[in-house]
Every structure is written in structure tokens, then in C-alpha cells.
Amino acid sequence: MCFRAGSGSVVHMIEVAELTKRYGATLAVDRLSFTVRPGRVTGFLGPNGAGKSTTMRTILGLDTPNSGRTLVNGKRYAQIRWPLHEVGALLDAAAVHGGRRAADHLYCLARANRIGRARVSEVLEQVGLGGVARKRIGGYSLGMKQRLGVAGALLGDPGVLLFDEPVNGLDPEGIRWIRELMRSLAGEGRTVLVSSHLMSEMALTADHVLVLGRGRLVTETSMADLLAHFRRDVFVRTPKPAELGAALAAAGATVLGEPDGALSVTGCDPVKIGDIAAKRGISVHELTPRSASLEEAYLEITDESVQYRAGLEESVR
Ligand code: ADP
Numbered sequence: 001m002c003f004r005a006g007s008g009s010v011v012h013m014i015e016v017a018e019l020t021k022r023y024g025a026t027l028a029v030d031r032l033s034f035t036v037r038p039g040r041v042t043g044f045l046g047p048n049g050a051g052k053s054t055t056m057r058t059i060l061g062l063d064t065p066n067s068g069r070t071l072v073n074g075k076r077y078a079q080i081r082w083p084l085h086e087v088g089a090l091l092d093a094a095a096v097h098g099g100r101r102a103a104d105h106l107y108c109l110a111r112a113n114r115i116g117r118a119r120v121s122e123v124l125e126q127v128g129l130g131g132v133a134r135k136r137i138g139g140y141s142l143g144m145k146q147r148l149g150v151a152g153a154l155l156g157d158p159g160v161l162l163f164d165e166p167v168n169g170l171d172p173e174g175i176r177w178i179r180e181l182m183r184s185l186a187g188e189g190r191t192v193l194v195s196s197h198l199m200s201e202m203a204l205t206a207d208h209v210l211v212l213g214r215g216r217l218v219t220e221t222s223m224a225d226l227l228a229h230f231r232r233d234v235f236v237r238t239p240k241p242a243e244l245g246a247a248l249a250a251a252g253a254t255v256l257g258e259p260d261g262a263l264s265v266t267g268c269d270p271v272k273i274g275d276i277a278a279k280r281g282i283s284v285h286e287l288t289p290r291s292a293s294l295e296e297a298y299l300e301i302t303d304e305s306v307q308y309r310a311g312l313e314e315s316v317r
Contacts (some may be wrong), residue, residue: 004067012038012073012159012191014059019068021054028054030215031068036193038159041186043206044195044221045298051215052195053091056162060089066208072160082158084113090149091164098138102129103149105137106155113156123151128177131289142169150181161185163194169200179205199298203227211301230297234270237286244282251276262286 014036021029029051036042045054057063059070061077062092072080072087080086096105106120124133127147132140135146146169153161163182167175181182182205186192196202202209202223209226211218219226235258238244245263253268270287277284292300 012189014162014193015071015074016055016059017069017071018125019055019058019070021051021058021063022066027067028215029058032212032215032217033068034210034217034220036160036191036210037208038191039186039189039204040207041182041192043191043202043209044212045050045199045202045206045209045219046195046197046212048197050197050212052197052212053164054215055089055212056089056164056193056195057163060087060091062091064248065150082113082156084115084158086156086158087160087162088153088156088158089162089164090146090153090166091162092241093142093145093149093169096137096145096148098136100137100139101134102140102151103133105148105152109152110155115149115155117159119155123154126154127151143171143174146170146178150178158190160191160223161193163192165195165197167196167198204277213301227291228299230292230300232266232290234265234268234273235286235288235290236265236273236284237261238263238277238284240282243280244277244284247276247280247282248273265308 016035019029019032020048032051032055044055046052052062055070055301058065059072059077067286069076077083077087084245103120103124106123107117110116110120121133127150129144129147130138130153137145140148146166150163150166153163159172163178166178166182170178182192182194186207194205196205201283206223209223210220236244241263245257248263248268249255250264251268251272253273254266256264258264272287274284274287291297294301
């Protein structure tokens with residue numbers, strides 16, 4: 001069984017339209033709309049309580065929306081005949097029966113979706129659990145349970161995959177493994193949605209990002225654009241700071257002195273700064289673009305300031 005991008009006529013994607021979900025007085029998801037497309041890892045980023053898990057559970061038919069709808073490959077989850085063949089998910093790795101052996105757990109899932117035993121062995125090998133497949137899950141570490149959850153998600157070779165905070169509880173080797181797996185699944189043309197509350201994690205994993213705050217979409221953009229938005233200034237070291245500073249200011253840049261004679265330049269990119277220096281025969285010893293730290297950037301985008309959000313959307317579009 002092998003998934004190939006473009007095979008058949010199905011477009012593998014997730015569509016969320018005007019989704020609203022309340023739990024009593026709590027508005028968990030608020031008129032949320034987005035589309036997750038194939039061939040890239042889409043990060044679902046937001047602080048704890050932003051509504052990421054609720055959205056994922058709704059996509060998988062585990063929660064009923066108050067209004068709006070979610071579709072996988074153009075269908076509601078309940079309309080999908082053999083769900084594991086279309087959408088695989090890892091939501092809560094600990095939600096497995098501890099008394100069962102890993103292979104039996106997967107075999108139950110497989111039988112319900114008309115998947116043979118050979119595929120169970122295949123996915124257990126793929127996630128590195130081949131050697132412990134006959135052990136009871138109760139004795140597994142959280143990292144091993146995460147791998148088992150990934151095996152379950154991959155079982156039906158689906159074109160759409162959802163992972164909710166998959167790196168939680170993993171050691172550095174496990175984190176690297178899951179990052180590479182997600183990237184390779186996207187590279188095969190699958191649709192991959194992965195949630196995290198950590199900007200630093202998303203920056204290493206996702207190509208595209210949906211930022212959620214208080215149940216709403218704060219912004220949707222490419223990871224590269226998001227990071228570029230937080231570029232602060234260019235740090236310039238030169239033996240002639242006064243001369244270069246004046247030339248840059250004349251070209252419209254804002255130039256501030258740094259304590260050791262270096263310059264902080266905004267409003268002029270490194271290429272232009274280098275060109276201006278070269279034109280005047282001024283040596284440049286360092287030219288470094290500086291960004292806000294990922295965590296600072298994250299706090300900024302999940303801040304409630306509507307004015308700021310409007311600014312971000314304008315600048316990244
Ligand atoms: P995230 O995954 O981004 O951390 P969640 O979707 O888990 O966010 O939660 C969004 C909000 O909905 C939170 O305020 C949370 O407390 C609330 N919530 C989530 N699930 C339930 C539930 N089953 N019952 C009541 N409130 C819930």
C-alpha cells in the first residue's frame with residue numbers, strides 16, 4: 001500500500017469553515033475558517049487553551065460543532081467509509097488500553113478498516129517498535145506510546161494526517177525523528193497538520209503556519225514570512241561608523257549608535273547597506289540581520305491587540 005500524490009481524483013485537504021464550538025460558557029473556537037493543503041507541513045500554533053485540540057477533534061468527528069463545518073477530502077468525517085485510509089491522527093498518545101499488546105491494539109484498528117496484519121508489522125517497524133510489538137502498552141514510556149500513536153495514524157496509508165502536540169514527552173532523538181517523519185510525509189504529497197504551543201518547535205517543522213488565539217485565527221502565513229516580519233534591524237560593524245551612518249541616513253535609513261561604535265540600522269536591508277558602503281569605499285566588518293527572539297515574536301502575535309494584528313496581516317500578505 002503506497003500513497004502517491006496526485007493518484008486518483010481526490011484532493012487531499014482539510015477545510016474548516018466558520019467553525020464555532022462552545023463548552024458551556026467557554027467559547028473554545030470562534031468562527032474559525034482555514035484550509036490545509038497537501039505537500040507541506042502546516043503548523044497549528046497557539047498558546048494552551050487557544051482551541052487547537054477542539055478544532056482537531058471536530059475535524060475527526062469526536063466533537064460536534066455548534067455551528068460551521070469541517071471537511072476532510074470534501075466529506076464530513078462521519079461520511080468517510082473507511083476513515084483510516086483517508087485520515088490518520090495522533091491526538092492523545094496516552095489514551096490506549098495499557099493491558100493490550102501494541103500489535104493487538106493496531107490489529108483491532110486494522111480489522112475495523114479492512115487492513116491486513118502485514119501492514120501492522122510494517123508500521124510497527126516504521127516507527128521503531130518492531131522489537132517490542134508483543135509487549136503490553138502499560139509498560140511503554142510516553143515516547144513509545146507516541147510512536148505507537150503515530151503507527152496507528154499511518155496504518156491506512158492516509159493522504160491526510162493530524163498530529164496534536166506530537167513532540168510532548170519525547171526525548172531529543174524522538175523529537176528529531178517525528179520532525180523528519182512529518183516533513184517526509186508532506187514531501188510525499190500528503191496533507192499534514194501539526195499543532196504546537198511552541199513557536200521554536202514550529203519554526204523547525206512547519207512550512208506554513210496558522211496562528212490561533214482565543215479560538216480565532218490570528219494570522220495565516222508562510223513560516224519564512226512570519227520570521228521575516230520579526231526582523232528587527234541590521235547590526236553593522238565598520239571602522240568608519242560616522243561616515244557610513246551619514247550615508248545610510250541620507251539614503252533614508254534610521255541609524256542608531258551601539259555602545260562599541262557599531263551601528264543599528266533599520267529601514268535598509270543588508271544588501272543595500274553593503275552596496276552603499278562599497279560605493280564609498282568603506283570597509284564593513286560585520287553585517288548581521290537581527291530578529292526578535294522566537295518567543296518574543298510569539299507573544300507579540302498572540303497578543304490581543306487588534307491594531308497589531310491588522311499590521312501583521314498587511315505586512316505578510
Ligand atoms: P488547545 O488545544 O489550544 O490547548 P483546547 O481546544 O484544548 O485548546 O481548549 C480550548 C478551550 O476549551 C479551553 O478554554 C479549554 O479549557 C476548553 N475545553 C476544551 N475541551 C473541553 C471540554 N471537553 N469541556 C470543557 N471545556 C473544554
